[in-house]
Amino acid sequence: MKQLVVIELFSKYSYYYLSGIKTTILLSFLSLIIGSILGGILSLLRLSRNKIFKFISTVYIEIIRGTPIIVQIYMVYFGSYILFDIDINKFLSALIAVALNSAAYVAEIIRSGIQSIDKGQMEASRSLGVSHKQTMQYIILPQAIKNILPALGNEFVTLIKETSVASVIGTADLMYASKIVSSKSYKAFSPLVVIAIIYFILTFTLSQLVSFFERRMAHHD
Numbered sequence: 001m002k003q004l005v006v007i008e009l010f011s012k013y014s015y016y017y018l019s020g021i022k023t024t025i026l027l028s029f030l031s032l033i034i035g036s037i038l039g040g041i042l043s044l045l046r047l048s049r050n051k052i053f054k055f056i057s058t059v060y061i062e063i064i065r066g067t068p069i070i071v072q073i074y075m076v077y078f079g080s081y082i083l084f085d086i087d088i089n090k091f092l093s094a095l096i097a098v099a100l101n102s103a104a105y106v107a108e109i110i111r112s113g114i115q116s117i118d119k120g121q122m123e124a125s126r127s128l129g130v131s132h133k134q135t136m137q138y139i140i141l142p143q144a145i146k147n148i149l150p151a152l153g154n155e156f157v158t159l160i161k162e163t164s165v166a167s168v169i170g171t172a173d174l175m176y177a178s179k180i181v182s183s184k185s186y187k188a189f190s191p192l193v194v195i196a197i198i199y200f201i202l203t204f205t206l207s208q209l210v211s212f213f214e215r216r217m218a219h220h221d
Contacts, residue, residue: 156210178192
């Protein structure tokens with residue numbers, strides 16, 4: 001009986017759920033892309049010999065990782081208007097906050113990937129007269145990327161779940177869709193069951209894809 005209620009809810013309010021899925025995936029994907037670019041810059045700054053760059057990146061990473069993402073979303077959404085008198089729409093506010101949050105975690109993933117490469121390769125390359133920049137670009141980073149990709153895939157899976165907090169400012173994601181369906185159907189629990197199933201399908205499928213590519217990469221090694 002409960003299964004029928006869930007199926008009925010999804011069928012009747014499929015527009016809201018499908019729209020929520022689209023928003024959730026788009027928000028997660030764009031956040032990962034932007035977060036990866038910013039994270040790459042932050043990781044290089046943190047590995048830099050320049051103490052100022054290293055300090056700035058370290059402080060940023062620690063602050064972002066040490067505060068809840070829901071607080072960061074509120075700060076971007078309300079802070080953009082209060083501090084800069086800019087009225088940013090809800091999706092963009094969520095994207096900025098989630099991307100900035102993801103950047104801190106991606107920075108640590110990339111840093112770990114770079115540091116996992118044997119230091120002897122850098123020393124050998126430098127002894128042959130290759131510059132530090134060229135060594136990083138042509139020798140270290142290509143190997144590090146191979147180690148980083150599975151972790152980035154897992155970060156995407158994590159973002160799928162974490163973006164659910166974007167609904168607090170009215171971003172039309174899956175969680176927001178659940179709230180709409182709940183208000184229209186006068187059911188509190190069943191709409192949550194529907195999105196729980198959807199979230200599980202999304203994350204499980206992505207996790208399996210990440211595992212598949214990870215095995216393929218290990219096989220090629």
